[in-house]
Amino acid sequence: MIYLQLFFSFLQIGMFSFGGGYAAMPLIQEQVVSRHGWLDMGEFTNLITISQMTPGPIAINSATFVGTKIAGIPGAVVSTLGCILPSCILVTLLAWLYLKYQKMDLLQSVLQSLRPAVVAMIASAGVSILVSAFWNGADVIALADTRWTMVGIFVICLILAIPVSISLGIASVLPGAVDPSFTASGTYVIRSMLGGIDSFPLLAVPMFVLSGIIMARGGISRKLFDVFAYFMGKRTAGMPCAVVVTCLFYGAISGSAPATVAAVGSMTIPILMEMGYDKKFSTALVAVAGGLGVIIPPSIPFIMYGMASGASVSDLFIAGIIPGVMIGGLLMVYAIYYCKKHGEDQEKKLAMVGKLHDKGLLRVLKDSAFALLSPVIILGCIYTGVASPTEAAVISVFYALIISLFVYKSIKIRDIWTIMVEAIRTYAPILFILAASIAFSRVLTLMQVPQEISAWILAHFTNKIVLLLVLNVFLLIVGMVMDTTPAILILTPILLPIVEAVGIHPIHFGIVMVVNLAIGFVTPPIGVNLFVASSLTDVPVMEIAKKAMPMILYFFAALLIVTFVPAVSLALL
Numbered sequence: 001m002i003y004l005q006l007f008f009s010f011l012q013i014g015m016f017s018f019g020g021g022y023a024a025m026p027l028i029q030e031q032v033v034s035r036h037g038w039l040d041m042g043e044f045t046n047l048i049t050i051s052q053m054t055p056g057p058i059a060i061n062s063a064t065f066v067g068t069k070i071a072g073i074p075g076a077v078v079s080t081l082g083c084i085l086p087s088c089i090l091v092t093l094l095a096w097l098y099l100k101y102q103k104m105d106l107l108q109s110v111l112q113s114l115r116p117a118v119v120a121m122i123a124s125a126g127v128s129i130l131v132s133a134f135w136n137g138a139d140v141i142a143l144a145d146t147r148w149t150m151v152g153i154f155v156i157c158l159i160l161a162i163p164v165s166i167s168l169g170i171a172s173v174l175p176g177a178v179d180p181s182f183t184a185s186g187t188y189v190i191r192s193m194l195g196g197i198d199s200f201p202l203l204a205v206p207m208f209v210l211s212g213i214i215m216a217r218g219g220i221s222r223k224l225f226d227v228f229a230y231f232m233g234k235r236t237a238g239m240p241c242a243v244v245v246t247c248l249f250y251g252a253i254s255g256s257a258p259a260t261v262a263a264v265g266s267m268t269i270p271i272l273m274e275m276g277y278d279k280k281f282s283t284a285l286v287a288v289a290g291g292l293g294v295i296i297p298p299s300i301p302f303i304m305y306g307m308a309s310g311a312s313v314s315d316l317f318i319a320g321i322i323p324g325v326m327i328g329g330l331l332m333v334y335a336i337y338y339c340k341k342h343g344e345d346q347e348k349k350l351a352m353v354g355k356l357h358d359k360g361l362l363r364v365l366k367d368s369a370f371a372l373l374s375p376v377i378i379l380g381c382i383y384t385g386v387a388s389p390t391e392a393a394v395i396s397v398f399y400a401l402i403i404s405l406f407v408y409k410s411i412k413i414r415d416i417w418t419i420m421v422e423a424i425r426t427y428a429p430i431l432f433i434l435a436a437s438i439a440f441s442r443v444l445t446l447m448q449v450p451q452e453i454s455a456w457i458l459a460h461f462t463n464k465i466v467l468l469l470v471l472n473v474f475l476l477i478v479g480m481v482m483d484t485t486p487a488i489l490i491l492t493p494i495l496l497p498i499v500e501a502v503g504i505h506p507i508h509f510g511i512v513m514v515v516n517l518a519i520g521f522v523t524p525p526i527g528v529n530l531f532v533a534s535s536l537t538d539v540p541v542m543e544i545a546k547k548a549m550p551m552i553l554y555f556f557a558a559l560l561i562v563t564f565v566p567a568v569s570l571a572l573l
Helices: 002-016 021-035 041-053 058-101 105-135 148-160 164-178 186-197 201-217 220-232 238-254 257-274 279-294 300-309 313-319 321-342 346-359 361-383 389-407 415-446 449-460 464-481 484-501 506-520 528-537 541-564
Strands: none
Touching: 002 021, 002 058, 021 041, 021 058, 186 415, 201 220, 201 238, 201 257, 201 300, 201 389, 201 415, 220 238, 220 257, 220 346, 220 361, 220 389, 238 257, 238 279, 238 321, 238 346, 238 361, 257 279, 257 346, 257 528, 279 300, 279 321, 279 506, 279 528, 279 541, 300 313, 300 484, 300 506, 313 321, 313 361, 313 389, 313 506, 321 506, 321 541, 346 361, 361 389, 415 484, 449 484, 464 484, 464 506, 464 541, 484 506, 506 541, 528 541
């Protein structure tokens, strides 16, 4: 009986909660607080708060939480299914109707009339939560009973708009504020933030960011593309495959997926379109192939994982080579299939490749030699022991400057200042997220959250294969809604003890985690690569995502191979 109640209650929530998560709160409150009494108002407020700190919509978080509390795991499944079932049906139908009739005046009038109702529902939920927070849910509101501390926190958070770094900082301080005897006081959190970023390995991140920007400005991506197009251009899907290989090589320079998309895409997408390739396909190809930037060493996420886990960054770099090359190979296989199915403009393609051949092999290699040497020098310094990853990052900066200023002469001395400013703007948000994530991870450790989660997961998922599948699904979802850096720094201390308990090598798990999060770069709603690619071509993000879906499936196939065949990651170690 309780399963039916849970299912139908959340079916109603899922069916009538138009306007997003906030608009659903009055319906959730009515069902779980007022009608069934599954939660009191305080628990409901806490639920909404936690829902904003964790991935996923409010309604689904609520369904899962309430279902688990009332009837365990089966209750969570039933509640969540009831919540999402109407959305799956209605959104599919509405999407078809909207795409077909979006320009009709009647439909626009209906949408405009719904907006006041949605705003009113959000306001209703907001008032209920404010009453609970400011006056402890009292029936009669009195100024003397106001909890001014909560009012102050609310105003401050409202002004700050609570970015990720601030949210993590607040979450880190709260346990010590609630319980003065708790080890992690405000002073401890601040020391953890400052001490966490005072790290020599961490210096590699801003250096690789700066190096990538210099090389992008210096046109090094074009030099790389020319040499690969020379050798591959005449073959079926030769030019799209050359784009994938260029992303592989540029990823070995920049260590960043968005930087790879921006640098390679801004140059190659116009070329592909000029040769007759579909604009959406070209944009999607670069967006997905750009994800190789965080798998092919040097990789900024690998550096973050090394910091969080204590694993060797150099070993992570080595372990990422074969998975990165394999994923690139699978993307090229899809490009060949796509071009055979849809055809190519042979005349335009041969004309473009002909221009490169007219230069001659020696001329093309001469122009591209220093660009091709970039990853060789950077990675060679690391693998031969000449330099640490951080030192190699500094070498890459000076190498990029020398090549761009004096060899290619693609940037001027006066451009260095703007490049530095851009690098600072890129890295500064990362720095704040890093500091807050490190502090948050340490607080979680002190609260023994990783141990408790580890014990729960190991108690329910004893099979190694099932555990890996569950972790993959979890990481894929996290990658869709959370930036890579905080995801790695927060989740690594929690998940690493779990996988080590079942005999999974830390380096292998690091590769699995980064590959999962790399898929998140090209999946909505975050999908940073999608937004970067969209800004280059003005193709809507969802259109790119739709075109990228087959390539993502190939990416996912590579993920399964990497997950269940550890030798793919560990063969070179």
